[in-house]
Structure formats: structure tokens, C-alpha cells
Amino acid sequence: MLWTRSSATTRNLPDAMLRELLASFVLLGLCVLIHSAGIALILRQMYCHPPVPSDRPWKVAIFIVQVAWKLTSLHLFQIVLWAVYFRVQGCLPDFETSLYFSGASYSTLGYGDVVLPHGWRTLGPAEGLTGILMCGLSTGLFFAIAYRVLESRMQRPRAE
Secondary structure (H helix, E strand, O other): OOOOHHHHHHOOOOHHHHHHHHHHHHHHHHHHHHHHHHHHHHHHHHHHOOOOOOOOHHHHHHHHHHHHHHHHHHHHHHHHHHHHHHHHOOOOOOHHHHHHHHHHHHOOOOOOOOOOOHHHOOHHHHHHHHHHHHHHHHHHHHHHHHHHHHHHHHHOOOOO
16 A cells, blocks of 8 residues: 555554554653653762862762763663563563663664564664663763862862
């Protein structure tokens, strides 16, 4: 059947497509909740124990590394969430393959050596989009931290 605007509005989406869209939105929502909660905890920790402005760059670097570890843990947790979904739905043969596929999709690396079956194919790009969005949130946090550290250093009186 040739696709036209009128045929797109009159035909119903197949159940598989609806299932994929619903799963994509639910998993995206869960990832945003997980990531937002994790960022809120990191910010609360920064508020309760702010990094001390220092003339020693290694202290700032250690703090940034700690934040990177926490953010990476959040991303890995989300990758596992998608992998569990793929495995539970029987999209992939085992958990190791599901985890590998999920990591490649979330990071947008996408080797293409493992693919989802026909009825689930749009979940791969949806996970990639989710990964891009969550990495954007992480990047925003890094910039906010760098701005805060730089601002606190500039507001301190200089020793002469």
C-alpha cells in the first residue's frame, strides 16, 4: 500500500507499534525520574558539604571525579533498566546480550551486531534518544559545578 496523508489518518496503528511507543515513554519517564533524583542528591550533598574553594587544582579535580562516578552510576543503572526490560520481554536471548545492546544503544554507539526483533525495533532509537537526553542533564550539572567553583574562587579576596 502506498503511504499517503489520508491513508495515515484512516488506518489504526498496529498493537505492536502502540506497545513500543508506550514502553518508550514509560522507560524514558523512569530514566528522567532516576536521573533527576540522582542529580538532586548530588546537589543536596554539594549544598550540605560545599567544595572548599582551593588554590590546589587537584582538590577540585577530585571533587569533579567523584561527581563523574556518581553520574556514571546513574547512567549504568538506567542502562540496566532498559536491559531488564529487553530481557523480560524476550527481545534478546539472555541478559548479557540485553545489557550489551542496551549499553550500545544508550550511548548511541550502536555497533549493529545485535538487533531487536521486528516488533521491537523502535526501542533501540528510543533508548539512544533517552541516553542523549540524560547525558545532556549530566553535562548541564558539570557546567553548573564548574561555574559554581569558578564563581567562588573569583569572589574570594586575593592574598597579596
